[in-house]
Amino acid sequence: MLDKTKTDKNMGLAVNEWLVEKKVQTPLSNIETYTDSFNIIKSSFKQIMHALMLDMSDDSLKESPKRYAKMFLNELFWGLNVENFPRIMVIENKMQYDEMVLEKNIQVTSACEHHFATIWGKAHIGYIPHKKVLGLSKLNRIVEYFSRRPQIQERLTEQIYYALQFILETDDIAVVIDAEHFCVKSRGVEDINSNTITSKLGGIFKSKTEVRQEFMGLIK
Numbered sequence: 001m002l003d004k005t006k007t008d009k010n011m012g013l014a015v016n017e018w019l020v021e022k023k024v025q026t027p028l029s030n031i032e033t034y035t036d037s038f039n040i041i042k043s044s045f046k047q048i049m050h051a052l053m054l055d056m057s058d059d060s061l062k063e064s065p066k067r068y069a070k071m072f073l074n075e076l077f078w079g080l081n082v083e084n085f086p087r088i089m090v091i092e093n094k095m096q097y098d099e100m101v102l103e104k105n106i107q108v109t110s111a112c113e114h115h116f117a118t119i120w121g122k123a124h125i126g127y128i129p130h131k132k133v134l135g136l137s138k139l140n141r142i143v144e145y146f147s148r149r150p151q152i153q154e155r156l157t158e159q160i161y162y163a164l165q166f167i168l169e170t171d172d173i174a175v176v177i178d179a180e181h182f183c184v185k186s187r188g189v190e191d192i193n194s195n196t197i198t199s200k201l202g203g204i205f206k207s208k209t210e211v212r213q214e215f216m217g218l219i220k
Contacts, residue, residue: 002074004084007083007085007086008085008087009083009085011085011087011088012084013082015082016082018162018163019163024159025159026149026150026159034073037069037073039069041068042066042068042069043065045065045069049061076111076148077111077148077149078148079144079146079147080149084145085145086138086144089134089135089138090132090134090135090167090168091133091135092131092132093130093132093133097129100126100127100214101128101133101134102124102219103125103126103136103139103140104122104218104219105124106124106125106139107122108122108143109144109147109148110147110149110179111149111150111151112150112151112181112183115183117181117182117186117187118181119151119180120179121179121195122177122178123160123177124174124175124176124177124178124219125139125143125164125174125175126173126174126205127170127172127173128211130168130172131168131170132167132168142160153198154198157175157177157199157200158200160175160200161175161202170203171203172202172203172204172205173201173202173205174199174200174201174215175199175200176216177198178197179195179196179197181194
């Protein structure tokens with residue numbers, strides 16, 4: 001859930017520039033003000049509901065376009081605004097810790113950018129500290145931030161990796177996402193059994209088989 005008191009606009013802008021350089025940023029157009037975006041979404045969804053032959057004068061339906069706009073901007077897709085990047089606590093690695101830090105089963109709640117259906121799953125992140133150590137809850141926050149936008153899972157995986165690469169100043173990072181896609185489960189092929197797994201490995205996780213195997217073994 002977005003907490004405006006725990007965001008860092010400057011870090012968000014810096015990470016955004018890094019992702020653009022790495023060619024993994026979400027395609028964005030000119031950003032409207034919140035009020036402009038709210039009114040555009042509300043008006044457009046009202047037309048969609050009307051096209052579905054719903055009676056917009058009904059007391060159960062008439063406020064739905066407003067609810068929809070609020071849900072999109074405040075709940076589902078607030079990660080599109082770089083100003084909402086989470087405030088990150090990073091400490092100097094004075095203890096010289098050089099073993100793997102792993103956080104697994106981080107909740108992923110996102111939406112497919114093709115059909116805007118739910119993506120639901122878990123992220124597993126490992127890294128080897130060099131100069132910096134990251135507060136553990138910040139891994140969750142970074143996953144949440146990039147999940148709260150229309151996504152494809154491959155890009156989501158890379159965005160998390162490169163954001164951590166920028167913040168921690170190391171390539172020794174591993175990101176794996178295992179998720180269900182409701183654009184597959186609830187429409188189209190309607191396959192309720194399939195999951196999608198994506199990974200982005202860098203540094204020692206990619207170059208050293210034993211480190212990669214340790215990480216993969218620990219997340220299973």
